[in-house]
Amino acid sequence: EIIPQENYFSREMLDRLSGKRTDKTWLEAKHSDPDTVYLMFSKLSPMVSAPQEDNGARGETRLCRFRYEAVKDLLQKPATVLIFLGVERRKNPSSSSSSQNNGGTWEPPAWFAVGTDEDAVELLKRCREKNCCFPKSPNRDLLKLNEEEAGVVAQARSVLCWHSRYSFCPTCGSSTGLEEAGYKRSCLNSECRSLQGVHNTCYPRVDPVVIMLVVHPDGNQCLLGRKKIFPTGMFSCLAGFVEPGESVEEAVRREVEEESGVKVGPVQYVSCQPWPMPSSLMMGCLAIAVSTDISVDESEIEEARWFSREQVIDSMFKGARPAFSVPPRQTIAHQLIRHWIGINANL
Amino acid sequence: EIIPQENYFSREMLDRLSGKRTDKTWLEAKHSDPDTVYLMFSKLSPMVSAPQEDNGARGETRLCRFRYEAVKDLLQKPATVLIFLGVERRKNPSSSSSSQNNGGTWEPPAWFAVGTDEDAVELLKRCREKNCCFPKSPNRDLLKLNEEEAGVVAQARSVLCWHSRYSFCPTCGSSTGLEEAGYKRSCLNSECRSLQGVHNTCYPRVDPVVIMLVVHPDGNQCLLGRKKIFPTGMFSCLAGFVEPGESVEEAVRREVEEESGVKVGPVQYVSCQPWPMPSSLMMGCLAIAVSTDISVDESEIEEARWFSREQVIDSMFKGARPAFSVPPRQTIAHQLIRHWIGINANL
Ligand SMILES: Nc1ncnc2c1ncn2[C@@H]1O[C@H](COP(=O)(O)O)[C@@H](O)[C@H]1O
Ligand SMILES: Nc1ncnc2c1ncn2[C@@H]1O[C@H](COP(=O)(O)O)[C@@H](O)[C@H]1O
Ligand SMILES: [Mg+2]
Ligand SMILES: [Mg+2]
Ligand SMILES: [Mg+2]
Ligand SMILES: [Mg+2]
Ligand SMILES: [Mg+2]
Ligand SMILES: [Mg+2]
Ligand SMILES: [Zn+2]
Ligand SMILES: [Zn+2]
Numbered sequence: 001e002i003i004p005q006e007n008y009f010s011r012e013m014l015d016r017l018s019g020k021r022t023d024k025t026w027l028e029a030k031h032s033d034p035d036t037v038y039l040m041f042s043k044l045s046p047m048v049s050a051p052q053e054d055n056g057a058r059g060e061t062r063l064c065r066f067r068y069e070a071v072k073d074l075l076q077k078p079a080t081v082l083i084f085l086g087v088e089r090r091k092n093p094s095s096s097s098s099s100q101n102n103g104g105t106w107e108p109p110a111w112f113a114v115g116t117d118e119d120a121v122e123l124l125k126r127c128r129e130k131n132c133c134f135p136k137s138p139n140r141d142l143l144k145l146n147e148e149e150a151g152v153v154a155q156a157r158s159v160l161c162w163h164s165r166y167s168f169c170p171t172c173g174s175s176t177g178l179e180e181a182g183y184k185r186s187c188l189n190s191e192c193r194s195l196q197g198v199h200n201t202c203y204p205r206v207d208p209v210v211i212m213l214v215v216h217p218d219g220n221q222c223l224l225g226r227k228k229i230f231p232t233g234m235f236s237c238l239a240g241f242v243e244p245g246e247s248v249e250e251a252v253r254r255e256v257e258e259e260s261g262v263k264v265g266p267v268q269y270v271s272c273q274p275w276p277m278p279s280s281l282m283m284g285c286l287a288i289a290v291s292t293d294i295s296v297d298e299s300e301i302e303e304a305r306w307f308s309r310e311q312v313i314d315s316m317f318k319g320a321r322p323a324f325s326v327p328p329r330q331t332i333a334h335q336l337i338r339h340w341i342g343i344n345a346n347l
Numbered sequence: 348e349i350i351p352q353e354n355y356f357s358r359e360m361l362d363r364l365s366g367k368r369t370d371k372t373w374l375e376a377k378h379s380d381p382d383t384v385y386l387m388f389s390k391l392s393p394m395v396s397a398p399q400e401d402n403g404a405r406g407e408t409r410l411c412r413f414r415y416e417a418v419k420d421l422l423q424k425p426a427t428v429l430i431f432l433g434v435e436r437r438k439n440p441s442s443s444s445s446s447q448n449n450g451g452t453w454e455p456p457a458w459f460a461v462g463t464d465e466d467a468v469e470l471l472k473r474c475r476e477k478n479c480c481f482p483k484s485p486n487r488d489l490l491k492l493n494e495e496e497a498g499v500v501a502q503a504r505s506v507l508c509w510h511s512r513y514s515f516c517p518t519c520g521s522s523t524g525l526e527e528a529g530y531k532r533s534c535l536n537s538e539c540r541s542l543q544g545v546h547n548t549c550y551p552r553v554d555p556v557v558i559m560l561v562v563h564p565d566g567n568q569c570l571l572g573r574k575k576i577f578p579t580g581m582f583s584c585l586a587g588f589v590e591p592g593e594s595v596e597e598a599v600r601r602e603v604e605e606e607s608g609v610k611v612g613p614v615q616y617v618s619c620q621p622w623p624m625p626s627s628l629m630m631g632c633l634a635i636a637v638s639t640d641i642s643v644d645e646s647e648i649e650e651a652r653w654f655s656r657e658q659v660i661d662s663m664f665k666g667a668r669p670a671f672s673v674p675p676r677q678t679i680a681h682q683l684i685r686h687w688i689g690i691n692a693n694l
Binding site for chain 2: 007009010012016018019151153154155156157158159162165166167168169170171172173174175183194199200201203204205206207208241242243244245246247248249250254258269271272273274276278279281283297
């Protein structure tokens with residue numbers, strides 16, 4: 001039985017065309033192509049046009065899209081980071097699209113992300129849309145996009161975060177240079193051993209994380225915890241980084257025991273979510289507890305509790321007086337909890 | 348339905364006790380504890396006692412274990428990397444174990460990995476066992492351990508590989524210092540922004556990889572490919588690195604299409620395997636093809652082919668003239684193929 005799962009940040013509206021990353025001629029033609037779409041990032045935040053406050057619930061946050069002419073000067077600046085994101089998956093030109101490349105053969109528009117350090121106020125003036133901004137709280141503000149744009153932002157922001165913190169070679173400490181349309185940084189020291197063979201030091205980092213809903217041995221309660229930084233009353237799934245030499249299932253058992261003292265037996269993968277703050281891959285699992293006493297690791301978790309199925313349903317579907325709240329639907333924590341209340345109590 | 352899966356390299360015979368990594372007093376006491384076990388690594392290769400050639404199939408490759416007295420001098424050298432691996436999971440002293448710590452309360456032995464640059468020939472003289480060596484081909488030689496030692500090596504080697512290539516701060520290029528018993532490196536430049544907040548630059552890297560058995564739409568053939576470097580006649584599952592901002596399922600679809608031209612629909616996670624060369628986490632999946640024409644990416648794959656269920660069974664269970672060979676049982680590729688021939692043709 002195969003259930004297609006799709007979480008926020010995981011939709012791929014672009015075909016990454018990784019083979020084109022080394023094709024300089026093709027990339028250069030796309031840079032100045034009038035159909036090419038540029039997204040602009042300042043301090044790892046994308047420029048968006050926020051819904052008008054006075055319009056109430058109307059409208060969603062949308063990415064500001066730029067054409068070549070509007071970003072041309074930025075692309076010349078040495079501090080600018082340019083990432084090739086891919087081409088739109090649609091096979092046919094839409095009626096609004098005008099240009100025909102290569103004497104008639106239509107190609108879907110290419111997308112690039114531009115990361116720049118230029119003054120944010122000046123950058124915002126480049127956009128003709130109203131209410132533009134670079135949102136300040138990625139954890140909250142990047143959850144307001146539609147599914148397609150969320151997927152593009154996940155890719156772009158993860159790669160930009162990597163460039164912002166990995167500009168020196170970890171093997172020798174020298175500077176590195178951007179290559180392969182933003183997906184590689186090579187050491188500029190020609191003696192460096194990172195240049196011999198293929199090494200992960202040159203490629204963007206993705207951190208696997210486990211996030212799990214722990215189910216009580218009775219099948220009718222689940223374990224949720226809260227960190228001090230959570231909004232009042234909010235509880236979520238436990239989570240933690242997969243360590244070197246560890247499987248996903250063992251990481252689930254170790255993190256649950258570390259954070260709550262609860263021992264876990266069987267673990268089942270449910271779905272995953274890229275989380276671009278900065279570049280995690282959240283592996284969502286159901287975990288069956290084989291003990292029930294809770295003893296929290298106070299350095300990480302403020303409180304952990306067993307919640308009954310009824311309490312959880314009440315909280316998710318806004319009962320009159322929910323005992324607690326869960327994270328929003330865009331999070332895999334929310335989706336794991338929903339998944340659990342949707343399946344039979346006895347796994 | 349939850350199937351416990353265990354792949355080679357994923358058994359955890361040690362409790363990592365991550366909370367102890369910052370407890371200097373406890374760690375120091377364990378260093379000189381006579382029960383403590385040290386493993387020795389030279390150039391990322393563990394010292395092992397290989398089975399005697401003249402003894403035929405008898406015996407397996409085993410890790411050489413050292414006591415404090417035998418490595419004491421190495422621990423003083425500044426170039427030595429010392430990693431705390433954890434403590435044995437057993438709750439009671441075995442009859443052979445003599446020491447009782449803290450006036451009577453027995454504690455399970457702690458394990459450490461020692462990474463050193465000292466002359467390998469001299470290091471080998473420290474071991475009293477016969478036929479010791481530092482194997483040269485990790486991809487082959489590290490597959491000869493028992494399940495428990497394989498799990499320990501997966502952890503130790505991944506962390507040591509990270510230290511060997513990440514000794515400079517990627518954010519500012521300065522030197523870093525080892526902390527938290529080997530699980531953290533902090534920048535020694537007090538002005539560095541990597542010291543403000545928590546950042547992945549300080550923690551060991553784990554690279555998520557997808558590895559997938561692609562099943563033909565007819566359910567009775569699977570897609571296997573070979574790289575130029577494979578032994579003659581060997582075919583395996585396709586695989587590739589998960590990219591930033593990508594889900595496991597999308598990475599499967601992208602890599603299969605890139606490498607073979609075959610389009611994939613549903614993807615199902617099966618099990619995973621830590622692969623410590625240097626530090627991958629192989630996410631094993633079954634993928635259902637929705638197209639069948641093959642067009643290989645010659646830069647990566649030499650040949651890819653659909654193999655029938657009969658051909659695969661023949662190859663795995665050594666038919667008279669198998670058309671091809673698959674990787675050994677210690678690989679997740681082997682286990683995915685086995686999994687497929689064990690399940691019903693119609694998923
Ligand atoms: N790749 C990483 N990025 C950030 N923090 C990490 C990473 N790996 C380990 N950590 C540590 O893990 C802590 C969070 O705990 P957890 O998410 O439960 O594993 C952080 O405060 C760091 O000390
Ligand atoms: N973390 C990484 N470590 C090593 N190679 C990588 C990594 N990320 C991307 N690559 C590239 O991916 C190629 C292997 O292709 P694949 O395994 O199919 O993704 C390597 O030759 C590198 O060019
Ligand atoms: Mg955690
Ligand atoms: Mg934790
Ligand atoms: Mg952790
Ligand atoms: Mg590959
Ligand atoms: Mg590939
Ligand atoms: Mg790849
Ligand atoms: Zn270098
Ligand atoms: Zn630094």
